[in-house]
Amino acid sequence: MNGRQWRTTIAAAQAGDRRALDELVEGWLPLVYNIVGRALNGHADVDDVVQETMLRAVDNLGTLRDPDSFRSWLVAIAMRQIRDRARRRTSESLADDAAQEATDFAELTVLRLQLEGQRREVAEAVRWLDDEDRQLLSLWWLEVAGELTRRELAAAVGISRQHTAVRVQRMKARLEAARGIVRALDSSCPGLREVTARWDGRPDSVWRKRLARHIRGCRRCAAPGEAVVPAERLLVGLALVPIPVGFTLSLALGGKTAAAATTAATGVGWSAKVVAALTKPAVAMTAGATIVAGGAYVVTQPDSAPPRAAAPPTAASTSRPKAPSPTAKPSPSPSPSRTRQALYGTVVDALDKAPDPGARPGDLPRRPETGITSTGGPKAVMQHRGDSVTLSGRGYVLVRWQISPKSRPGALVMPAWTGLKGKLFHVASGGGRRMDDTFAENADGYTSGMGGPRVGYTVLPAGTQQMWQNEYFYVDGTVTLVQNERGADYGLIVFPSNRDAVTEDILTGPAQGAIRYGLVRDTGEDTAPVPQYVTRSTPADASTVRQKSRVTG
Incomplete structure (x- = not known):
């Protein structure tokens, strides 16, 4: 769907067209899922944050003045929900993260997009970034992949484009350092084995600095073994990570039952199809598919008008050599x-x-x-x-x-x-x-x-x-x-x-x-x-x- 069609769909949804609302939910849910999933690295809170983002977007759709800004507006809502979630976390919840961890989004990215080589290395390096860097990377990854523009990225972060460029460069530097760690951990360096002897295997900023310090001083670990391709060249054109089997967006409306949630949702303008899309698990997706719960992009x-005969051939259409065709002389009077x-x-x-x-x-x-x-x-x-x-x-x-x-x-x-x-x-x-x-x-x-x-x-x-x-x-x-x-x-x-x-x-x-x-x-x-x-x-x-x-x- 091109920009003009999206503008028409958004305007129709704002006017109360439930079918248009269906298309918005189905069309943009994968983008939100990828932003939140990568920013939180697949934490169990992904479901709640994605759900809250979509609910807030639908509830406030009437306040959107310019349909052309819908995507940046939606992304900004997602980032606010991510930051709000971070502020709500207490020191006690931080200690419980290991128990709360769901599907590792880096692993999901590798498996669902069938990444290999240096593309796989980039996905795995994301685990070594801090929360703030992961949030920025969740947007930058989609910018490089062609899903977001730099203007939309800056608007979502809430800073100027110039400041965004500086922050992206710093994040990329830390990402490249993390890629070096991923490569080194696959090597057989005796010195690295000694450094990691007491490491529990969980990436964090402290161990990132320790391992990066070893790599800088180790000839064996510092040698990449092959030309290192910049991350942006590896990510360009990559598909969104498909929503996985079993991923569920339930309408958590005050702990109501599914039936009550359906009633409440339809009461605020949600169609049955949207409710179904947000309350049922997604079907299995092939790599590169981006539509949820049986939806399809149309x-x-x-x-x-009916087909008509072609115009007389031009130099362009006749410049290729012609081969004998059995259709050149059709048999007489066929039906x-x-x-x-x-x-x-x-x-x-x-x-x-x-x-x-x-x-x-x-x-x-x-x-x-x-x-x-x-x-x-x-x-x-x-x-x-x-x-x-x-x-x-x-x-x-x-x-x-x-x-x-x-x-x-x-x-x-x-x-x-x-x-x-x-x-x-x-x-x-x-x-x-x-x-x-x-x-x-x-x-x-x-x-x-x-x-x-x-x-x-x-x-x-x-x-x-x-x-x-x-x-x-x-x-x-x-x-x-x-x-x-x-x-x-x-x-x-x-x-x-x-x-x-x-x-x-x-x-x-x-x-x-x-x-x-x-x-x-x-x-x-x-x-x-x-x-x-x-x-x-x-x-x-x-x-x-x-x-x-x-x-x-």
């Missing part, structure tokens, strides 16, 4: 139903040639849009082999590529579309850049392209069509996209989209280093290309899906 678009069935999925595989840098693509044909439901929410981030997202409905989807040859070059195993029910078309390529364009690296060290001599190359399987930074698809039915990362390092971000967004992307032209216009593959008919790696079956290993732009069965 992009709703008005019904469009319409048989023609549609025969035409779908019969595009012959052929390597496409990028259009000239100055060639503008033709118009994108108009297809019906009723909305796409995504199990991954508004932004499904798939960083590891086996991550997947299921898309259902009728509408457009953006798959954004992130190739990391600087992290791990080599042979790339393409993602696959599996379990297709209905139709799937590859309609356009955008983002202004094909992945085989010149390797580039910006000031922050982020890379784009397939690589270069200095960092190595990412190599596509023989015969695979070259992808662009933004690849657009049209779904009419249900299909699952599976990340098959093996060898070369890459990530995918999947967004429900719409025709207007696709058109804007492919017609924007070169900007911010982009060097090419997009490419339109859609004809508006069933003869439009389908992805090369797509199947109606659901194989145990999605990487075995054949490279064949043809769907049968």
